[in-house]
Amino acid sequence: MLKCLIVDDEQPAREEILYILKEIGSVEVIGEASHGMEALELIEKLKPDVVFLDIQMPQMSGIEVAKKLLDKNYNLMVIFVTAYDQFALEAFEVNAIDYLLKPICEDRLKRTIQKIISMKEDREGLSYDKLSRLIKDMSSTKSSTPWISVYHNNKLIPIETEDIIYATIEDKNTVIFTNKGKFETNYTLNDLMDKLDPHTFFRSHKSYIVNLKYIESIEPWFHSTYNINLKSVKDTIPVSRSCSKKFREIMNIE
CATH class of the missing domain: 2.40.50.1020 (LytTr DNA-binding domain)
Structure with a gap:
């Protein structure tokens, strides 16, 4: 069973992810946090396998939370949930393995979970591969056309x-x-x-x-x-x- 924690300062956003995750039998949502400090406390207490982490939060951003997790060398996976692709390099630095763009795509979230489950025992390979994809996808610039x-x-x-x-x-x-x-x-x-x-x-x-x-x-x-x-x-x-x-x-x- 994959234990997940959802972190977002807006309840509707947390509910959206929770609703989709509940449809996946091999996933258990063990907690929700509405700000960075609460997230760090719950991670210490609940020891989740995966954290869905919103980037834009007041007081302590998701990037800052992830950096603190990296400093403490927690054995977990971070998935950023964001509408902001300018955070690509920072996401790479704090060891994110994947990301979800808002509005959340149900199929994309389910695919992400399935990949994590299938590669759960190989955390090193998972981190390296996912980080490579993350930085490539999020740092790719898209120019508009007139x-x-x-x-x-x-x-x-x-x-x-x-x-x-x-x-x-x-x-x-x-x-x-x-x-x-x-x-x-x-x-x-x-x-x-x-x-x-x-x-x-x-x-x-x-x-x-x-x-x-x-x-x-x-x-x-x-x-x-x-x-x-x-x-x-x-x-x-x-x-x-x-x-x-x-x-x-x-x-x-x-």
């Missing part, structure tokens, strides 16, 4: 990415909304995010990408979520619980 082209009425239509208001999934297809209209594309939302400026576009939900420059107003909703009202269109864009922390930071919501 144009994308989509097929519409048997023609290729060039679209300036800055004209995209939002993108979503409709009937399993990715749809882009612009001032020129609505266009279907073969890109997945993940593909789009790779091509869009991360300072302008935000993945507010697993099914939505929104252009922050088109936000008209923001409505607080239930369970720390939000609804975004946009300029130019009447549609409302949801911000999921797992994305709300990053959204508040970007929009300076206190």
Whole structure:
């Protein structure tokens, strides 16, 4: 049985990971912590095999927690949970073996757990291999592109990415909304995010990408979520619980 500890200052984020882990029979969540000091105390007391560690926490960041764990030479595995790929080098230095990007992908989390379980007895190989992948994946830079082209009425239509208001999934297809209209594309939302400026576009939900420059107003909703009202269109864009922390930071919501 793989013993796990979840560390995040936001309860909805902890609940999201907990919900997925409960579906895995060989995993036991032995505790939750809402800040760094509590995490260190529970690690000392409970001796988990794996710690899911949010990077952006007040007072003591996840990076600082992991450094303290490294200093004490704890025999455990750290998985950073974050929306911030700029922490790649620091994650490498404190011996992280894997990472999860918010919003959490259920399949990715399950795959991560299965890999840890299958390699549990070979901790040295696990650490080296995972660290190599981590630094390669998280330090890879992705440049945005000013144009994308989509097929519409048997023609290729060039679209300036800055004209995209939002993108979503409709009937399993990715749809882009612009001032020129609505266009279907073969890109997945993940593909789009790779091509869009991360300072302008935000993945507010697993099914939505929104252009922050088109936000008209923001409505607080239930369970720390939000609804975004946009300029130019009447549609409302949801911000999921797992994305709300990053959204508040970007929009300076206190």
